[in-house]
Amino acid sequence: MAELIPTIIAKYNYWIYIILMMIGLYAMIAKNNLVKKIVGMSIFQTAIILFYVSIGVKKGATIPILEGVHGHGAAHQVVHAADYVNPLPHVLMLTAIVVGVSTLGVALALAIRIYNRYNTLEEDEILAQIRKE
Amino acid sequence: MREQYPAIIVVVPLLSALVISAAGWVNKRLCFPIAVAALGVAAFSSIGLLLRVMDEGVIVYQLGGWPPPMGIAYYVDHLNALVLVVVSIVAFLNVIAAKKSIEQEFPEKAAPFYTLYVLQVAGLLGIVVTGDAFNLYVLLEIAALTGYGLLAMGEERAPLSTLNYLYMGTIGACLYLLGVGYLYIVTGSLNMVDIARLLPPLYQSKAVLAAFIICMVGVWLKMAFFPLHAWLPNAYTYATSSASSLIAPLVTKVMVYVMIRLILTVFTPEFVFATLALNNVVVWLAVIAIVMGAILALAERNLKRMLAFIIVAEVGYMVGGAWLGNRAGMTGAILHIVNDALMTLCVFMVVGNIVYKVKGYAFENLQGLFRKMPFTMGAFVVGAMSIIGVPPTCGFFSKWYLILGALQAGHYGFMAALIFSSLVSVVLFFRIFEICYYEPFSDHHGHDHPPEPMDEAPLTMVVPLLIVAVILILVGLYTGDIVNHIIKFAIPEGLV
Amino acid sequence: MKIIGLIITIITGAFLVYAAGDFPAWADPNSPASTYLSPYYIEKTIEDTSVPNIVTAVLADYRGFDTMFETTVIFSAGLVCFILLRIIGRKEPETRHYRHILTGVTVRLKEGRKITTSEDFERIDDLWTPPDLIIKTGCRLLIPFLQIFALYVIAHGHYSPGGGFQGGVILGASIILMSISHDLRTSVERMREKVVAILCAVGVLIYAGTGALCLLLGANFLDYSALAPMLHVDPIAARSHGILIVEIGVGIAVMTTMIWIYTNISSAGKYNQGL
Numbered sequence: 001m002a003e004l005i006p007t008i009i010a011k012y013n014y015w016i017y018i019i020l021m022m023i024g025l026y027a028m029i030a031k032n033n034l035v036k037k038i039v040g041m042s043i044f045q046t047a048i049i050l051f052y053v054s055i056g057v058k059k060g061a062t063i064p065i066l067e068g069v070h071g072h073g074a075a076h077q078v079v080h081a082a083d084y085v086n087p088l089p090h091v092l093m094l095t096a097i098v099v100g101v102s103t104l105g106v107a108l109a110l111a112i113r114i115y116n117r118y119n120t121l122e123e124d125e126i127l128a129q130i131r132k133e
Numbered sequence: 134m135r136e137q138y139p140a141i142i143v144v145v146p147l148l149s150a151l152v153i154s155a156a157g158w159v160n161k162r163l164c165f166p167i168a169v170a171a172l173g174v175a176a177f178s179s180i181g182l183l184l185r186v187m188d189e190g191v192i193v194y195q196l197g198g199w200p201p202p203m204g205i206a207y208y209v210d211h212l213n214a215l216v217l218v219v220v221s222i223v224a225f226l227n228v229i230a231a232k233k234s235i236e237q238e239f240p241e242k243a244a245p246f247y248t249l250y251v252l253q254v255a256g257l258l259g260i261v262v263t264g265d266a267f268n269l270y271v272l273l274e275i276a277a278l279t280g281y282g283l284l285a286m287g288e289e290r291a292p293l294s295t296l297n298y299l300y301m302g303t304i305g306a307c308l309y310l311l312g313v314g315y316l317y318i319v320t321g322s323l324n325m326v327d328i329a330r331l332l333p334p335l336y337q338s339k340a341v342l343a344a345f346i347i348c349m350v351g352v353w354l355k356m357a358f359f360p361l362h363a364w365l366p367n368a369y370t371y372a373t374s375s376a377s378s379l380i381a382p383l384v385t386k387v388m389v390y391v392m393i394r395l396i397l398t399v400f401t402p403e404f405v406f407a408t409l410a411l412n413n414v415v416v417w418l419a420v421i422a423i424v425m426g427a428i429l430a431l432a433e434r435n436l437k438r439m440l441a442f443i444i445v446a447e448v449g450y451m452v453g454g455a456w457l458g459n460r461a462g463m464t465g466a467i468l469h470i471v472n473d474a475l476m477t478l479c480v481f482m483v484v485g486n487i488v489y490k491v492k493g494y495a496f497e498n499l500q501g502l503f504r505k506m507p508f509t510m511g512a513f514v515v516g517a518m519s520i521i522g523v524p525p526t527c528g529f530f531s532k533w534y535l536i537l538g539a540l541q542a543g544h545y546g547f548m549a550a551l552i553f554s555s556l557v558s559v560v561l562f563f564r565i566f567e568i569c570y571y572e573p574f575s576d577h578h579g580h581d582h583p584p585e586p587m588d589e590a591p592l593t594m595v596v597p598l599l600i601v602a603v604i605l606i607l608v609g610l611y612t613g614d615i616v617n618h619i620i621k622f623a624i625p626e627g628l629v
Numbered sequence: 630m631k632i633i634g635l636i637i638t639i640i641t642g643a644f645l646v647y648a649a650g651d652f653p654a655w656a657d658p659n660s661p662a663s664t665y666l667s668p669y670y671i672e673k674t675i676e677d678t679s680v681p682n683i684v685t686a687v688l689a690d691y692r693g694f695d696t697m698f699e700t701t702v703i704f705s706a707g708l709v710c711f712i713l714l715r716i717i718g719r720k721e722p723e724t725r726h727y728r729h730i731l732t733g734v735t736v737r738l739k740e741g742r743k744i745t746t747s748e749d750f751e752r753i754d755d756l757w758t759p760p761d762l763i764i765k766t767g768c769r770l771l772i773p774f775l776q777i778f779a780l781y782v783i784a785h786g787h788y789s790p791g792g793g794f795q796g797g798v799i800l801g802a803s804i805i806l807m808s809i810s811h812d813l814r815t816s817v818e819r820m821r822e823k824v825v826a827i828l829c830a831v832g833v834l835i836y837a838g839t840g841a842l843c844l845l846l847g848a849n850f851l852d853y854s855a856l857a858p859m860l861h862v863d864p865i866a867a868r869s870h871g872i873l874i875v876e877i878g879v880g881i882a883v884m885t886t887m888i889w890i891y892t893n894i895s896s897a898g899k900y901n902q903g904l
Contacts, residue, residue: 011655015646025637028304029637030630030634055662065684065790066683084671086667087667088667102705103299109710113285154829194849196693197694197852199691204694241717271699278702278705278706339651343647343648
């Protein structure tokens, strides 16, 4: 038990992002309004993005832009990998952010179509209207 | 140019989709020829790639000139190449048949529709051919987003069903992304073959177990494996017929391919079947999927919805076959990917023809169709025989391998479920044959009512359908060749 | 439904927490992710591509294939919003509102009657908004500076945080600012729908076309060193220039998609009035 507490504190980033993910997932499943579900989906995706970015952090390192080197012809300078943060999660998450925005746009367009047809955004009212048809 | 086939397969559809989008604003009539040409080139190069793989073995193609794991690499082996051929041929035949029904339903939005269609095919081809785990996620999202756009263009209930599909599809894709993230944390690499090389010392760690389960649940959500199938019937029923005959045969099968790729290449069979020992649970889930799919299909009075529930049962076949853990089961699952794509294409194209002529697909609209549309219904009979599992159509042979695998693994429940669903399919399809054979009851008692003239769908819709029906029989007859020359090499030797 | 949601969420959360027990600690420099692949990127970027911003180099060169599909994702999102919402063809006659500029009197004309363009009347949206000189003038002055900053962000992506996506979003935001501060018809007049749609496809075509050009010149797809003879530089500088070309394509595609999605969603496909 005594060595559990330092472990929990050392990995606190993972616990925070898991809690965020679960908040998003709960909103998607349990809420009634379509826009609230879409917001929950956005929270879920954002939590995964933060999770990935937190993987790349290194203690005492700076952002992954090489300092003090100029563009063409500076190939002879020595670069230490421990001075710079891991760039790969940042690259992957640029893609994931764009994908999240696109999905949000498509979901909102679908919600507008549904509103034009049923005149409400609450899921139980829409299902009631469908059952009556 | 032969070395560039892996890139051509994905790049040519992508470039032509963009050209269609720009050209559609200038002149609408250019869209269809460009789409057909692009998908034709993709089909041709996928066949060329399969022949190359059968000659040379595994092909590695480096994108951007960077060796893996620094860059993204395509990794083409027998499994890949076979599924690529199936996907590209299905898409090519379907776009020819879709022309008339697009002109009938929404002529002013034909150009964006063709663009989304070709982009969807490019996404699916990319999912199959890639060897990088994160690249697969990006292509998964392309296929998903264009799929949402295509499916939402249907009837009045289509946007709501597509929104429900969007929620579940996004959760599935995000879970897959999370699983890849877990794998990245413990190995540091994103390339599939590289991860497989780095994983064996870590098999006992909790993170790898979690990564596997999260990836599997994500992929199951996207392939509509029971109990995560709730989105499929609504989404496929209310869509327009040209969209549903593209998406229904292909998307779930490509997800089954992803699952088999994860099992065979990334997490090798030693981990999945020996260390993990979840086989029994998953195969029983598959049994429940097959039984529920068959029973729910019996309750439907609507042809398209019935076929959608049959898809749920077919996914159960493939997942159960893959998780049986022996060579015959895995062969059956891979063969069933090929066969089910073709069978589902055949029946959904039949529904497209029926909707084009009769404007409805409930059972009441189907009366007298054997006389009015003989070629369409002939192809429907071949497709139905294949789903039931009657030789010499291909459906019989994949069921044969699946039953063989079940017997070898001693899993009699799975075998019973397969036989049960075949019997239920007999009831389902013969019910439809009966409705279609008899004319609608006329009011002229005793008068000589002249038979209805033949009112077949146009030629561009009937010829691809007949080609698919012939392919179904040919694939069945050549099953032995396919299994011995292609599928045998797709499964690693360790699997017995 | 809420109870089922709570149960599913708690079980999933507990499973994820259990799995995180094996992870390396926060900011550990010896974790597998930080020691296996990324040192190659950090140490070799300046030799291979002569671009100091490692993220841009990895995004557009090493993993450029992913970025091309990401641009396709955003293009297809714009296209899906268009195909779902846009109402083409005969529109039903609509009610228009006009305001007399000098006196402030508003006039409502039903069933498609309209006042031809004149200096006395301006057309306003259905939701009444007060005429605001400060907002209109302020935004009109601000928009050109936004666009210059966005072009700087795209062009300087090699040396500072930035690149095609970021710059494209700022460019799109400048046009959206015009449609919020003035009204939607003004921005549609400035950038017509046909131009936006064709530019969107052209942006992604620049990216995919560069890759196809490399294919035709004999190297693998998206291998920018094949462009070296065409640009009259050595292969390493050719990679740097190739990255700049694809970033420009990405910027154009993202800008036009942002504008397209905004106009389609805010006017619900009718293109007559926005928010």
